[in-house]
């Protein structure tokens with residue numbers, strides 16, 4: 023049953039001048055199985071209806087027909103029938119009928135097309151039609167839902183890729199600095215090595231001359247002079263203290279690079295299980311290192327870590343949440359004394375991570391929107407507006423909560439609370 027036209031039963035109408043008795047004949051002859059109301063029509067237009075209830079009152083009561091039979095139907099009809107246009111949608115019609123019909127069990131409504139009588143409709147048929155419509159709508163809604171889910175996981179994936187891109191840029195920058203001076207130092211060490219080789223060559227040739235016993239005193243003297251000059255040059259250009267520092271710096275630079283690599287591995291947990299017992303303080307340190315490039319020109323970071331129990335969670339997801347909170351904080355800061363405080367603490371059931379900044383804050387009218395997907399106040403190309411919505415979903419999947427408190431002009435605090443015992447994410451969500 024697709025629309026209202028299908029609902030309409032083409033009951034032959036009567037005119038207002040019909041006598042009730044004759045109506046009774048029609049009524050009995052046709053033996054309306056469903057005993058519907060009788061439509062009253064004049065010049066094709068519905069002018070009234072005799073409800074089933076009235077019909078029964080007249081024809082089923084004793085001597086009803088004998089007493090009423092000679093009166094015209096106009097005397098018994100309801101002159102204000104409920105008219106429903108077949109051009110309306112099923113939903114509109116249903117809304118209209120349910121609001122206006124006084125006795126849904128015994129009354130029917132008249133369907134009209136362009137004001138002309140089209141048939142009779144009953145509440146039960148309308149209900150059936152609506153039920154079918156609801157089944158259809160449920161079907162298309164569940165199709166839409168699965169499409170939505172598919173595109174949601176695509177969005178999450180692309181946000182992950184975007185933050186991975188950002189992260190890679192940040193990490194590349196972080197590696198570049200130590201790499202730069204390790205390279206310089208090595209070049210310098212290479213040059214020093216060349217000078218040392220010259221010195222060594224001079225020593226070798228002196229040694230060879232001395233061993234051969236053929237060299238004159240003059241020769242030996244000259245060679246000793248040359249060695250002394252080369253040695254002095256070497257000591258002046260490459261003093262021992264500087265060379266020591268150069269090697270120390272180089273080792274430090276390499277150490278920094280390997281630290282970054284270890285952290286990167288920790289951060290993405292590519293080599294570890296998706297769900298693990300994790301020290302959240304370490305997650306924060308990893309995220310801080312990744313975000314260093316974004317944060318360093320914006321704010322001083324204060325870490326105020328409490329002793330935490332291990333939390334069972336998907337560390338790469340929790341890292342993503344923390345990274346977004348830290349980068350958001352840094353982006354919100356536009357003052358010389360920028361400050362981000364990251365505090366952790368645990369109570370009996372939860373681990374709490376609070377990221378506070380003294381940035382520009384969030385206007386009260388926008389606070390309710392920041393967790394919406396695609397809500398961003400950042401210029402095009404700088405923010406997708408997905409960070410917090412994904413963070414919300416990840417925290418929700420871990421049975422945790424994320425709250426925000428902000429005062430425009432003063433700063434913002436985000437608090438993520440994760441339950442210690444049941445915080446493994448539900449499988450298959452927020453990958």
Ligand SMILES: Nc1ncnc2c1ncn2[C@@H]1O[C@H](COP(=O)(O)OP(=O)(O)OP(=O)(O)O)[C@@H](O)[C@H]1O
Pocket residue numbers: 346350351354379381382383384392393397398399400404405406407408409410411434
């Ligand atoms: N610490 C904060 N201070 C002020 N405003 C914030 C802060 N954190 C979030 N916001 C506001 O919430 C918005 C949504 O943040 P969200 O992390 O979801 O997206 P985004 O940072 O704009 O973009 P993306 O994270 O996808 O790169 C931000 O654009 C910003 O207006």
Ligand SMILES: [Mg+2]
Pocket residue numbers: 346349350405409410
């Ligand atoms: Mg963000």
